[in-house]
Amino acid sequence: xxxxSRHLLGLEGVSAEEITLxxxxxxxxxxxxxxxxxxxxxxxxxxxxxxxxxxxTRTRIxxxxxxxxxxxxxxxxxxxxxxxxxGETLKDTVRNIxxxxxxMVVVRHQASGVPVFLTQCIDAAIINAGDGxxxxxxxxxxxxxxxxxxxxxxxxxxxxxxxxxxxxxVAGSNMHGLKTMGAEVMVCGPKTLIPRNIQELGVEVxxxxxxxxAWADVLNVLRIQLERQQAGLFPSVRxxxxxxxxxxxxxxxAKKEITIMHPGPINRGIELESDLxxxxxxxxxxxxxNGVAVRMAVLYLxxxxxxxxxxx
Amino acid sequence: MKLKVKATxxxxxxxxxxxxxxxxxxxxxxxxxxxxxxxxxxxxxxFIAERIVARLCETEGKKVPLGILDITLYRDDFRNxxxxxxxxxxxxxFEIDNINVILVxxxxxxxxxxxxxxxxxxxxxxxxxxxxxxxxxxxxxxLPIHADYVGKNIPTSIGEEVQVRLKEIxxxxxxxxxxxxxxxx
Amino acid sequence: MNTIKANxxxxxxxxxxxxxxxxxxxxDVVVLDGKIDRVGHIEEKNFAGKVLDVKDHLIVPGLMDxxxxxREPGREDEETIETGCAAAMAGGITAVCTMxxxxxxxxxxxxxxxxxxxxxxxLVDVFPIAxxxxxxxxxxxxxxxxxxxxxxxxxxxxxxxxxxxxxMRRALEYASMYEVPVIxxxxxxxxxxxxxxxxxxxxxxxxxxxxxxxxxxxIIARDLALAEFTGGHIHIAHLSTAKGVELVRRGKEMGxxxxxxxxPHHLALTETALSSFDTNLKMAPPLRTAMDVEALLIGLRxxxxxxxxxxxxPHAIEEKDVEFDAAPFGILGLETxxxxxxxxxxxxxxxxxxxxxxxxxxxPREVLRMPLPQIKKGEPANLTIFNPESQWKVDKKxxxxxxxxxxxxxxxxxxxxxxxxxxxxxxxxD
Numbered sequence: 029x030x031x032x033s034r035h036l037l038g039l040e041g042v043s044a045e046e047i048t049l050x051x052x053x054x055x056x057x058x059x060x061x062x063x064x065x066x067x068x069x070x071x072x073x074x075x076x077x078x079x080x081x082x083x084x085t086r087t088r089i090x091x092x093x094x095x096x097x098x099x100x101x102x103x104x105x106x107x108x109x110x111x112x113x114x115g116e117t118l119k120d121t122v123r124n125i126x127x128x129x130x131x132m133v134v135v136r137h138q139a140s141g142v143p144v145f146l147t148q149c150i151d152a153a154i155i156n157a158g159d160g161x162x163x164x165x166x167x168x169x170x171x172x173x174x175x176x177x178x179x180x181x182x183x184x185x186x187x188x189x190x191x192x193x194x195x196x197x198v199a200g201s202n203m204h205g206l207k208t209m210g211a212e213v214m215v216c217g218p219k220t221l222i223p224r225n226i227q228e229l230g231v232e233v234x235x236x237x238x239x240x241x242a243w244a245d246v247l248n249v250l251r252i253q254l255e256r257q258q259a260g261l262f263p264s265v266r267x268x269x270x271x272x273x274x275x276x277x278x279x280x281x282a283k284k285e286i287t288i289m290h291p292g293p294i295n296r297g298i299e300l301e302s303d304l305x306x307x308x309x310x311x312x313x314x315x316x317x318n319g320v321a322v323r324m325a326v327l328y329l330x331x332x333x334x335x336x337x338x339x340x
Numbered sequence: 341m342k343l344k345v346k347a348t349x350x351x352x353x354x355x356x357x358x359x360x361x362x363x364x365x366x367x368x369x370x371x372x373x374x375x376x377x378x379x380x381x382x383x384x385x386x387f388i389a390e391r392i393v394a395r396l397c398e399t400e401g402k403k404v405p406l407g408i409l410d411i412t413l414y415r416d417d418f419r420n421x422x423x424x425x426x427x428x429x430x431x432x433x434f435e436i437d438n439i440n441v442i443l444v445x446x447x448x449x450x451x452x453x454x455x456x457x458x459x460x461x462x463x464x465x466x467x468x469x470x471x472x473x474x475x476x477x478x479x480x481x482x483l484p485i486h487a488d489y490v491g492k493n494i495p496t497s498i499g500e501e502v503q504v505r506l507k508e509i510x511x512x513x514x515x516x517x518x519x520x521x522x523x524x525x
Numbered sequence: 526m527n528t529i530k531a532n533x534x535x536x537x538x539x540x541x542x543x544x545x546x547x548x549x550x551x552x553d554v555v556v557l558d559g560k561i562d563r564v565g566h567i568e569e570k571n572f573a574g575k576v577l578d579v580k581d582h583l584i585v586p587g588l589m590d591x592x593x594x595x596r597e598p599g600r601e602d603e604e605t606i607e608t609g610c611a612a613a614m615a616g617g618i619t620a621v622c623t624m625x626x627x628x629x630x631x632x633x634x635x636x637x638x639x640x641x642x643x644x645x646x647x648l649v650d651v652f653p654i655a656x657x658x659x660x661x662x663x664x665x666x667x668x669x670x671x672x673x674x675x676x677x678x679x680x681x682x683x684x685x686x687x688x689x690x691x692x693m694r695r696a697l698e699y700a701s702m703y704e705v706p707v708i709x710x711x712x713x714x715x716x717x718x719x720x721x722x723x724x725x726x727x728x729x730x731x732x733x734x735x736x737x738x739x740x741x742x743x744i745i746a747r748d749l750a751l752a753e754f755t756g757g758h759i760h761i762a763h764l765s766t767a768k769g770v771e772l773v774r775r776g777k778e779m780g781x782x783x784x785x786x787x788x789p790h791h792l793a794l795t796e797t798a799l800s801s802f803d804t805n806l807k808m809a810p811p812l813r814t815a816m817d818v819e820a821l822l823i824g825l826r827x828x829x830x831x832x833x834x835x836x837x838x839p840h841a842i843e844e845k846d847v848e849f850d851a852a853p854f855g856i857l858g859l860e861t862x863x864x865x866x867x868x869x870x871x872x873x874x875x876x877x878x879x880x881x882x883x884x885x886x887x888x889p890r891e892v893l894r895m896p897l898p899q900i901k902k903g904e905p906a907n908l909t910i911f912n913p914e915s916q917w918k919v920d921k922k923x924x925x926x927x928x929x930x931x932x933x934x935x936x937x938x939x940x941x942x943x944x945x946x947x948x949x950x951x952x953x954x955d
Contacts, residue, residue: 040730117843117846117847118847118848119846119847137848139848139849139850139851140731140732140733140802140849140850141731141732141733141802141848141849142848144801144802145802145847145848145849159732160732160733160850161732161733161734162731162732162733163732194729197732200730200732223728223729223735224724225725225726225729226729228726228729229726229729229730
């Protein structure tokens with residue numbers, strides 16, 4: 029079954045079959061990355077623009093690498109060099125770029141809903157590389173790919189997402205994707221960083237990291253944004269680390285094996301103890317490798333020609 | 341879709357004999373199996389490659405490396421296709437530098453699949469040579485490609501199609517000549 | 526549509542409806558020199574003027590919308606008093622109250638006079654609402670006596686809540702001397718900070734900052750306490766939450782002088798409509814939940830909610846055609862209010878027809894202490910004539926408003942407006 033949409037805007041509403049197709053395609057692409065010449069000619073006919081309206085190093089590099097591995101022509105565009113700062117509207121900016129004949133747009137923006145908005149402005153296929161507090165679907169996919177590799181399944185897997193749930197697009201995409209794939213999801217963090225109605229998404233809620241550790245097979249630890257402290261959502265970094273930081277002592281107390289993931293970049297010593305990030309139980313670097321493979325898969329699957337997509 | 345079968349070109353026994361002959365020719369031409377590897381093109385080429393490797397091992401008493409190649413990403417029809425085909429894993433678990441690689445496919449037709457397979461192989465290294473083995477050559481080449489080992493030459497018209505059916509996925513071993521399905525583009 | 530002098534016109538075969546009990550009566554109505562000359566059975570052949578057949582149409586007192594934003598002075602590219610009045614007429618509305626968040630804001634008698642002057646020749650009565658505080662800053666109360674004498678019918682800092690309790694207390698006390706209501710936009714700015722839509726499952730799903738219902742409720746509770754304490758009249762603008770309805774209900778039971786209004790969009794839509802990030806659905810207060818809608822409808826039925834008002838808020842296309850966070854709050858409403866109410870409230874039997882009409886004719890005038898236009902010999906002809914059954918399709922391109930920010934494009938609504946009549950003028954469909 030092919031993907032139902034020409035765009036990848038989020039994981040909410042994407043079916044289990046589609047997610048499986050992406051993950052399986054990504055597994056095939058991962059092999060390419062190990063070849064002596066890690067590049068295939070598949071997307072030679074595609075021109076892709078990476079529009080990054082928000083600073084990002086790893087996601088942008090990961091997309092650029094994925095595009096180059098598939099032989100697409102790609103150009104990256106960051107806020108500082110764009111015309112947005114000159115007072116042009118977002119719509120005008122993207123329509124101007126599209127007029128230069130491009131096939132796909134990878135977009136990262138600080139406002140939720142921008143990828144959806146772009147689908148109304150231009151004809152190119154849109155891939156969401158993270159929008160505000162909404163979704164970051166390729167991150168969700170690479171997280172699931174990493175878990176699937178390690179455990180051989182997602183169904184029934186217990187995943188606890190720890191940290192700032194309310195403001196995290198990574199949490200959003202993880203919750204939707206994992207629930208669709210039959211995993212059990214728990215969110216854990218201070219009450220001020222968990223939406224009041226989150227249970228309606230079918231997830232467990234806990235404000236105790238120890239409970240989450242006791243429950244979970246996987247801890248997906250989120251980066252804590254220091255500006256949340258300034259906004260008064262938690263009293264101090266010190267207290268956050270003491271109450272919600274993941275450290276060896278906590279894991280040892282739980283007396284079980286647990287897998288640690290983190291979307292990066294890590295605040296070492298705040299949400300995650302430094303040793304743990306580099307420990308055997310950490311899949312953090314595997315996530316980064318899988319990120320390229322997942323993004324290749326998404327680019328490949330969305331690059332089918334439009335007439336065909338319209339018919340099918 | 342039910343296709344009209346015009347003739348059975350090779351039956352189960354014939355298929356076994358053909359594979360055995362292809363294996364013998366490979367040994368003869370390469371003076372043994374020491375410096376060769378077999379790489380099958382997905383889907384059916386991979387199963388034929390497996391069978392050839394089994395024959396080679398049996399005859400020579402030596403292990404012959406077997407690889408599987410998915411050529412989807414090297415195809416030349418991306419711009420006029422309806423939807424993206426499924427990409428499967430390519431598995432070549434050995435170095436191909438300086439060995440003789442025998443590429444195996446089921447049917448040689450326009451030559452475009454073989455072209456894609458050659459390009460893909462080149463990304464894995466620099467083999468001493470690449471030889472092409474096919475079960476059936478049905479003619480109508482569109483590229484300057486020639487098979488080194490041919491199970492059977494079957495002259496066909498463009499309105500016909502050659503179907504290789506293998507037990508591994510089709511529950512039977514035979515090669516059929518069928519009426520080509522209407523163009524579904 | 527064209528506008529003619531209301532000089533010798535016979536509306537033939539119409540029907541009046543008693544907005545208190547729903548009683549309907551077949552009548553013909555003659556308008557002569559802007560006044561109602563005759564009501565009853567009138568033979569066409571004995572009539573010398575223009576005859577308009579209004580079979581199947583209701584003839585009701587002119588509708589009033591007590592909450593609109595015309596952007597004059599300041600943003601005439603979005604709406605002027607003239608285009609706003611044209612939108613009102615198209616929607617069957619003969620009287621509007623304009624909110625003071627113009628540029629400059631309506632906090633001096635000059636601006637009040639300017640608005641009245643600009644509306645002089647219009648069929649629609651334009652009643653300015655003036656600022657509670659100077660420049661809508663919430664610090665010092667405006668010159669209320671002056672504003673009322675110049676023609677302001679109420680006070681509001683619409684868009685801004687008067688946060689300082691002492692200022693709000695003084696405003697209620699002072700305004701009560703001149704018998705004008707103080708209209709509050711109830712939103713606690715700290716609780717609503719950054720809020721784009723209702724805080725709930727949709728804000729979580731869409732990753733938009735939420736504006737919680739208690740933000741409205743807390744300010745209503747405060748306003749009720751101040752109104753009780755001062756004896757002033759507080760009017761709650763665009764009530765949107767179940768909690769708010771309950772507070773107003775209790776306030777009324779306690780004898781506090783409190784009235785309130787609800788908008789058509791808060792009755793017809795819920796937050797779930799937002800899944801496409803459509804900025805035309807971004808307004809303050811935000812769309813709420815189905816439970817809130819149910820409470821608002823109950824409030825309308827039991828009299829807790831007094832009036833229906835559109836909160837017509839025009840915005841330029843280029844300002845709405847942006848990322849959700851960057852878009853301004855507001856939605857057009859004048860041209861669709863009657864249609865939305867008939868289709869989504871009356872036809873769903875949440876309210877009966879005459880009850881709904883009461884909320885759009887009598888109720889706002891009661892809040893503002895104005896008389897209801899009568900359909901009676903000798904009275905000024907202030908009428909709305911519409912067919913409650915016939916359907917029309919909303920077409921964004923055909924709007925009379927200068928702006929286009931509305932989510933109803935393509936909706937089929939009941940209640941096609943045939944004519945409005947006021948100030949000696951008749952505006953009708955050809």
